Amino acid sequence: MSKPIIVCSDLSFVYKDSKKPALKNVSFTISEGEFVGIIGPTGAGKSTLCWAINGVIPQIMQGKLKGSVEVKGKPSNKTPVDEISQIIGIVQQDAEAQLLMTDIEKEIVFPLENLSLPREEIHRRLEYVINLVNLDEERYRHPFYLSGGQKQRVAVAAALAMEPEVLILDEATSELDPVGAEEIHELAGRLKKEGKTIIMVEHNIDELAKHADRIIVMNQGEILRDGDAHEILTDVNFLQSLGIYPPQVTQTAFHLREAGWQFERLPLNLVEATQSISALRKSQ
Amino acid sequence: MTIVLEMLETGKAKSPIHSCDPRMKLLWWVCFIIVPILVTNPIILIVFTAFIWILAGVAKIAKKMYRFLIVTYPIMIGFIVLTWPFFYKATPDQAFLFNWSIFHVSVEGLIYATAMGLRIVLALTACTFFVMTTDLMDLASGLGEFLQNKLGISYxxxxxxxxxxxxxxxxxxxxxxxxxxxxxxxxxxxxxxxxxxxxxxxxxxxxxxxxxxxxxxxxxxxxxxKAFSVNNKNRTFFKEHRVQAKDFLLLSTGVLALAISIAAVILDVAKVEMFF
Amino acid sequence: MSEAIIKVENLCFQYPGRSVNALQDVNLEIAEGEFVALIGQNGSGKTTLIKHFNGLLKPSKGKVFVKGKDTTSLRTAELARSIGYVFQNPDHQIFAETVRDEIAFGPKNLGFSEERINSEIERVLKEMDLDVDLDEMPFQLSRGQRQRLAVASVLAMEPSILIIDEPTTGQDWKESILLMNLVQNLNDKGHTCIVTTHNMNLVSLFARRVIVMKSGNIFLDGATQDVFRREEELLTAGIKAPDVYLLARSLIPQVQLGKPLTPQRLAELLNTQSNLG
Structure with missing residues (x-):
């Protein structure tokens, strides 16, 4: 087992001016190199959890926090947010609200200037991330002229420029069209291969199934399940009870199984489904 | 709105003039803003305006500047021509073309109005040229660097x-x-x-x-x-602004224009009235 | 086929200052009572097209008729009687201090009597399954409730056509399905419904007709099951057909679908196929 990087123990949080806890006794450990998907209905506490991991909760968004989150051994509620940002990068849903500058290069360079890094180092990181997200040619464009997917890639690049070990994508694709969403998922897959730890809050189970190793299911501030991605994402009854739409191929196989088809395990993607269903048809 | 954005985008283009230090360009611009305040002599104004258009050619923005100014010039000139009869004092010794109520149109008056129009044209041309050849955001950050490092003012x-x-x-x-x-x-x-x-x-x-x-x-x-702190006085400024020879060359044209204008004032040839 | 309630003839549209046409020679008829999904990549012209239906945009060339009337001569405020347009983000329209005032806003602008407004409020709250206090502040409602309130306040103007721009933004699947089921009910009662969305699962569950836009033009138009079977063409328009269609294609390519495909239906088809074989 590789080294733990985020340790969350018995975390509860209530927003200021609210009575209902947004998180209730949440505990888990995430290790280096994992790709963790977090799913659950609206109001499950997914975003609250993300903010608690990088210290924005309780440092900027205030409220009552119990329990602890440790990021590489540092308590996230007491370590300055800019210090945690160098371990944990976060990209939110609203692409526009995270971009502050008038072109891509300035956006990527901005946090590095704030960290008072030397010019050569900023240059090295800029060139690396701008090529990683494939936006070299647009580097002087105003965000107004960029597509939603491009804007989110800029947000990812700006987060990665701080060289964090973990990248949190908090519903980063939910306002994008399928092409834009695909760009972000493809990028997340590449980052996983490079060894980055990825935490992805996502509604689109089909896309999440492509890269996630592990799934955490949340509902009303609690963790309902935490385990193997394939096992949880093919649990059709469980997902539907939470109002989550399982992959269509999984649902198809699920109905077939109810009709007596003997699946070894339910498929999660098109390739698996085509193979397992045709095999079963032949054997019948 | 889109026209403002478009001008900003033009300011990011590449050319020998775009790559000049934005702060030097700011000084150059200041020179050319002072000139039409000092001078109303149409010949001087036309020569300077033409000069800026030549620079625009060097900066490869002449076409874009043309598209913007072709609309703006007539509006400005039209405005001047429509309002000058109210401001220009008609004296009996002028060559009148038209006299009615408060409107007294004379040859002198027309020349005067043209000169006023040309002043506006020069100022407008200088402003447009400045905006279209300068990344204003770079200028802001360049000034920010100066403010932080020399005066300790937050970014x-x-x-x-x-x-x-x-x-x-x-x-x-x-x-x-x-x-x-x-x-x-x-x-x-x-x-x-x-x-x-x-x-x-x-x-x-x-x-x-x-x-x-x-x-x-x-x-x-x-x-x-993004680690921004108001109290950080050691912030790096990624974009390096080094003043080069061509920056001085550009600025010198501004200073020269200003010098000519001042000389004209001293020699009493700066005013349009010298033609009357 | 009943008469076209919306008719678009050779519609071209160019945004001022742009060189490319946002819409290029679009022809389209939508009949009364249809449930249409309008899909396509961002920038394909979906929003530009639907903004012509309620007169927010006027054709550069060509004509748009709503209930037989040319929209060129009508203001959006007049068209609001016939066409309800629900925007993507409810927070772009909610302004009132109470749920009652929010819903009453449109009908008041149309000069409805107080009596009629009150009965409308009651009706639309029921239609949108909103069990809220009339004096409640809209900003305190959940995102899903605000979305339904936005639909309710448009419905209160009694439009026979309902346009919903991307009902899934900011909502989870459960809320989206809840809203779409309510829209389906309205459709059953005779409303013509037009929905734009990026969520193909939603399209395959609700729409009976799908119109695909690509670079300012109508690229494909037909029954949902027929459009989704043309997956290669869809890909060129940046759209991935729902997985059930892809699965059906590789497993039962010869079967005529007849109606839209859902996982359950595909399972039934596969089951009967295998039993027959």
């Missing part, structure tokens, strides 16, 4: 200027969406007197303010996550 102020150029186009987009959504609910914003319309727009302001407040909160989070 917060230049940052506010830069960010507003990021957020204003977006807010204007939000405004359009919101008014459209109210139109769709049968709010007739497009008819009635100015004040009636203003009153009808009151409900529109509420979602707009709401969105702005939410944005503001997210921006403050984004600033924190």
């Amino acid at each position: 917060m102020y230049p940052l506010m200027v830069i960010s507003s150029f990021k957020f204003i186009p977006e807010l204007s987009g939000d405004y359009l969406t919101i008014t459209d959504s109210f139109r769709s609910r049968a709010l007739d914003i497009d008819s009635g007197s100015f004040f009636q319309r203003l009153r009808k727009l009151a409900p529109v302001s509420i979602p707009l303010i709401d969105i702005m407040l939410r944005r503001a909160q997210r921006i403050s989070i984004a600033l924190e996550v």
